[in-house]
Amino acid sequence: MSLQFVNEYGKKFPALVHQQSIVADGESTSVLFNHSLWRELGGDDIKPAQLVAQLDGEIPWPALAPLAQKYAGHQFGHFNPYLGDGRGLLLGEIKTPDGYYRDLHLKGSGPTPYGRGGDGRAVLRSSIREYLASEAFAALGIPTTRALLLTRTGGQIQREQLEPGAMLLRVASTHVRFGHFEHCYYRNLADTQLQLWDYVVERHWPSLKNSTRKQQFRQVMQSTAVMIALWQAYGFIHGVMNTDNMSLVGETFDFGPYAMFDRYLPDKIFNHTDQGGRYGFMQQPGIGRWNLQRLQVALSASMDVTEFTEVLDEYEPFIQQCYFNQMRQRLGLTSVERDQAKPLIASWLALLEQEQLDYNRSFVELEQLLQHPDKVNELALVAKDWLADYRAAVDEPDIKSMQAANPVVTLRTHLLTQVIIAAEQGDEAPLNQYLQALTTPFDRRHLDTHWAQPPAEEIEAGSLSCSS
Secondary structure, three states: OOOOEOOOHHHHOHHHEEEOOOOOOOOOEEEEEOHHHHHHHOOOOOOHHHHHHHHHOOOOOOOOOOEEEEEEEEEOOEEEEEEEOOOEEEEEEEEOOOOOEEEEEEEOOOOOOOOOOOOOOEEHHHHHHHHHHHHHHHHHOOOEOEEEEEEEEEEEEEOOOEEEEEEEEEEEOOOOEHHHHHHHHHOOOHHHHHHHHHHHHHHHOHHHOOOOHHHHHHHHHHHHHHHHHHHHHHOEEOOOOOHHHOEOOOOEOOOOOOEEOOEOOOOOOOEOOOOOOOOOHHHHHHHHHHHHHHHHHHHOOOOOOOOHHHHHHHHHHHHHHHHHHHHHHHOOOOOOOHHHHHHHHHHHHHHHHHHOOEHHHHHHHHHHHHHOOOOOOHHHHHOHHHHHHHHHHOOOOOHHHHHHHOOOOOOOHHHHHHHHHHHHOOOOHHHHHHHHHHOOOOOHHHOOOHHHOOOOOOOOOOOEOOOO
C-alpha cells in the first residue's frame, strides 16, 4: 500500500493559501510515531526514518504540496483579520484505503507570511502535550485530530525560556476552520466561501450534498455540540476556544493550554492568558453556541442564513441531551428514567465539588463500590447520602456501561510535566509508557500504576500559557 495523495485544496482555493516549503531547523530525530494510524492512512511503504528524512528535506517527497492557509477569527471575543498558519503547513490531502479524506499537517515547519513576525517553530513541550492529548481523546471516543509523528529538531526555541524544538505531523479530517468563513466574509469572497462550504460537505458529509443549507448547518452545529458535550462529561478544558480553533467538522483542534480535572474545580481558569475566564470549563457550551453564531454571520456573505437561527435554538437542548447520555453511561444509569437520572447527576457533581474529589477517578471508585458494597475507599467515606439515593433509584447499575465509559488513565498535568521533563533530558521511556496507558484508558489493570494516580494533595492545580 502507498499513500494516495489528492491535493485539491490549493488548486480550488488559491485565494486562501500560500505555497510554502518546509524550512527544517536542523536534523530531526523521531520521538513518537503512530504505526497504527500510518497503516490506516495507507503509508506502510514509507518507514518512520524515511518519513523523518523526507520532512527534513534530506529525501525528496514529490507528492507533497505544502501550503500555509489564510483565515481570520474571533480571539477572546474580538475579531482579528490577520490570522493564518503561522508555523504549520498543510502538506497534502490523502484518500485512505477506506475511502475517507484526511489532511497531513506539519506544525513547527518554519515561518510563513501569516506568522505575524513569529519564528514559525514549535517546542517539544507543547508538541508532546498535543500528541498525548490527541491520542488520549481518540481512545476515549472524543472527536479529535490525531498525531502521527513527533520529531525533535536540532534547534533551540525561545519562548518563556529556551526550549528544545520539535515538529508534529498531525492528521485531521479537514483543517477548514470557522475562521476560514470569517476571512471570506471580511474580504468579500462570497463565491470562494460557498465553494469552500460545498467542498467540506461533499468530502465529509456526502449524504448532505443535495440537502438544504439549513440541514448542512445543523450538521455543523450537532458535530460541534457532540464534541463539547464530551469535553464536559470528561472534565476537559480546551482553554482557547477562538473561532480559528474550531474545526468545521467538530474535531478537537489546536491543543494548547488545555487541562483535565484532577480535583473537580469547575470555576478554575487553567489558561492564565484568559484572565476574564471567557473559556473556563462552565463557559464552554455557551462559547460553542457563540462561535456558531459568528459562523452564521460569516455565511451570510454567500447564503441565506435566516433559518440558521432555528438551528441555533436547537443547540442547547441537543448538547444537554448529548451530555446527559454520556453521564448516564458514566454513572451506570442507562435503565433509569431521565427525571430520576438528572438529579442524581447534578447531586453527584455537587458532591465532587464540595468534597474536592478527583473527577475521573471518582467514577471508577463508584463502580468499585457498586460491585463491592463493603469496599472502603475515599468516595465511600463522604458519599453515604448520595449512595443511598442512588441505590433507592437504581435497581441494577449498568456496570458494563460504566467500565466502557470511565477511564482509569487520563491526561493529568503533573504526569504530563514529568514525561516532558524526562523527554527534554533525553529519556523517552516515561513518555512512551504514559502514551501506552493513555491509549488503553479503560484497562482496569492500570488502576494501581503510576499513570492512574492523582497528584499529591500538596500539588495545587496550576495554570498554563498559550506559548507553544
